[in-house]
Amino acid sequence: MKKKWIVGVLALLCVCALGVWYGTRSGSSEFPAPEELATMTEEAATKALAGVFREDLLKVWGDPDGELSGMYGDIYATPGGRSVIVYYDVSLGKGPCVSMVKPIED
Numbered sequence: 001m002k003k004k005w006i007v008g009v010l011a012l013l014c015v016c017a018l019g020v021w022y023g024t025r026s027g028s029s030e031f032p033a034p035e036e037l038a039t040m041t042e043e044a045a046t047k048a049l050a051g052v053f054r055e056d057l058l059k060v061w062g063d064p065d066g067e068l069s070g071m072y073g074d075i076y077a078t079p080g081g082r083s084v085i086v087y088y089d090v091s092l093g094k095g096p097c098v099s100m101v102k103p104i105e106d
Contacts, residue, residue, distance in 0.1 A: 034061060038082035038103045045084070045101035054088055054096035072096060081105065 031052055037045040049057075054074070064074035065083075073087040083104050088096035 031057075031060070034076040034084045035078045035080070037084045037101060038078045038080065040103060042100075042102050045103055046098075049086065049098040049101050052098045054086075054098070057086065057098070 032040075032048050037048065040048065057074075061076060064086075065077040066075035067073070068075070068085070068087075071087060072090050073085055076084045076086070078084065085102045085104060086098055087100040087102070089099035090096050
């Protein structure tokens with residue numbers, strides 16, 4: 001009886017640990033990192049972030065390295081000498097939403 005109880009508790013702990021691991025992992029993998037986007041074509045990068053709100057990007061990626069002047073967008077620099085410009089559509093009324101992503105070489 002004692003062995004069954006111990007096995008049950010261990011199984012429950014494993015399930016909880018997997019749930020915590022998956023929960024923290026899934027929050028950051030909903031969309032690619034700037035380093036991944038920098039290696040994609042403009043079409044693929046835009047498709048990967050289409051419809052993502054700026055607020056959600058900021059939560060995962062942090063503050064941008066720069067902002068656009070005259071257009072609504074953010075610039076994220078990547079370690080490989082490349083950058084990613086994320087343009088936002090602000091006409092939706094729900095907050096800035098990604099409309100285009102442009103990988104560029106610095």
